Amino acid sequence: MTTPQLTKNQTLVFDVLEKAEGPLSAYTILDKLRDHGFRAPLQVYRALEKLLEYGVVHRLESINSFVACAHPGDDCHSHGIVAFAICESCGQVMEFHDHEVDHRLMEWVRGQKFKPEKTTIEIRGLCEACAA
Amino acid sequence: MTTPQLTKNQTLVFDVLEKAEGPLSAYTILDKLRDHGFRAPLQVYRALEKLLEYGVVHRLESINSFVACAHPGDDCHSHGIVAFAICESCGQVMEFHDHEVDHRLMEWVRGQKFKPEKTTIEIRGLCEACAA
DNA sequence: TTGCACACGTTATAGCATAACGCAATTGAT
DNA sequence: ATCAATTGCGTTATGCTATAACGTGTGCAA
Secondary structure (H helix, E strand, O other), X not given: OOOOOOOHHHHHHHXXXXXXXXXXXXXXXXXXXXXXXXXXXXXXXXXXXXXXXXXXXEEEHHHOEEXXXXXXXXXXXXXXXXXXXXXXOOOOEEEEEOHHHHHHHHHHHHHOOOEEEEEEEEEEEXXXXXXX | OOOOOOOHHHXXXXXXXXXXXXXXXXXXXXXXXXXXXXXXXXXXXXXXXXXXXHOOEEEEHHHOEEEEOOOOOOOHXXXXXXXXXXXXXXXXXXXXXXXXXXXXXXXXXXXXXXXXXXXXXXXXXXXXXXXX
């Protein structure tokens, strides 16, 4: 899937995420866009919904936040399952793809006759700088 | 770690989760315990906090819900990382442990000098019955 | 031109989680 | 025994996260 032209709101939300140091909550994004006319959470959530669909933004389930994909210009969906390491101190996020992990998980679900739609792998802990 | 004697509230919350068909939200648990004197969310959340610590209950981050551990009498923390398959239609949850997946993920974070604390693996999709 | 799809704006509401206070019971050291 | 520390508990209030439901405007194809 190639990413379609983003709308105004989608572009604004995406730009905020791209410039951010780490993941942001929807309400944090909203606050950063008040000067651009954003007034309500739905404006953010609707844009995020599309950006997630296009694969240019990820949702971090364990911290209710969103982050721009680490592969600029690329559709992340094509890389298989994405794993994240999230620093609980500084908020930094590392993104990671491993086909072996994908494979093991998909083997297992196949054995269970389970049909996977969306997989979340999130490792919370401390990054090198914060663990020191 | 061996599980200490549960308090009254902890026992009530755990029993509700054990008897449930699938994962429950904190507020659903609260509703089920109103007859037993529960009035406020904190009563549930405080019990859950301990049950999670003891490893007898899991939190499903992607659906903001809680489920009793599938290994009765056992401390799940000792099994390494837990993966879940969650049916988005019927809510059924399957629990799964795979040392190879653990290993790959831990190898990677080690390479990043990242210190992991808590890992989430959740696969949402359709179970065999619901996919039919 | 009519119908449809989509993005957008607004208000209201639902759902999830914790802060802060105070009280009661338990434990363990002095 | 008593005092201090810890832990569980109850209550009120609040904050954060997410979506429902309504209506508007625009572009495009039948």
